[in-house]
Amino acid sequence: MAKLVKVSLVDQVCDKIKENITSKQWEAGFKIPSEQELANNFGVNRLTIRMALQKLNTLGIVETKAGEGTFVKKFSFRKYVSEVTELFMKPEMLNDVCEFRKCIEIECVRLAIERATSECILELEKAFDEYERVTNEVKEADNIDIDRLIEADLEFHYQICKASKNSLFVLAFIAARESIYQYLKSINVHRCQIIENEGRSIIEFMQNSTYYHKQIVETIKNADFQKCKKIYLEMIDLATPI
The missing domain is CATH 1.20.120.530 (GntR ligand-binding domain-like)
Structure with a gap:
């Protein structure tokens, strides 16, 4: 019997954030809640949130600005x-x-x-x-x-x-x-x-x-x-x- 692949907490958080973006709940320019707020909302620790945001930054989906926070980036597939x-x-x-x-x-x-x-x-x-x-x-x-x-x-x-x-x-x-x-x-x-x-x-x-x-x-x-x-x-x- 095939085993189900376990999705990491980081990937689960990434998926939830991407869902908020694709559903237009969070549009381009929107300031994402703080790491602590996201940790409370998703029921995970801040390290998991930080790793998820780093991954989304790398993909060009969000952008973290020092001293300001993390914002939804206008994504260009092209x-x-x-x-x-x-x-x-x-x-x-x-x-x-x-x-x-x-x-x-x-x-x-x-x-x-x-x-x-x-x-x-x-x-x-x-x-x-x-x-x-x-x-x-x-x-x-x-x-x-x-x-x-x-x-x-x-x-x-x-x-x-x-x-x-x-x-x-x-x-x-x-x-x-x-x-x-x-x-x-x-x-x-x-x-x-x-x-x-x-x-x-x-x-x-x-x-x-x-x-x-x-x-x-x-x-x-x-x-x-x-x-x-x-x-x-x-x-x-x-x-x-x-």
Whole structure:
């Protein structure tokens, strides 16, 4: 017979505090009761409370300020994942990004066509407008600020994931965001090299890129999944110099 795993008092306290936070009983900025008050409320000693708070501090859920107390921190899943990604991400993982995007983002496109609200479409259009603005600035300067371009591009694709109304797909995209960022940096440098070798203008590259993004918006609005899928695959294929 399998034995039940005993949960430590520290983990039990952590769970109770997290429950208060997730239920919005304690919101961001809320000052958590003192160690003694928590010890009395949870029926444990102060050392257990202190260890639980230290664990939550490490996770970025709460923040202890010297002389002030402990406060609920505004938790950013994206920031947290971005920081820990650096610990396990390896160069060879970039080869997996293309497959990941084809599986996750194409499905998000299909779901977005079915489920996107007018507010979702508006946010997607705003993301496209920002992407277009960045590309126009690039064309005027006749050079590419890769980092700004990628941030605008990521926000555009993130809005598509949000429009799918599938919270796990959104979390998956956020978790893979840093890897996708590195992939996009690699693919854009690769494409620029191809363009330069062919004697083409970087401006042409930017115009094509903007056109593809615009077409994705329009095909989602027109509920044309097959056309949108075709455009999407061309954009995320490393071998395609758009």
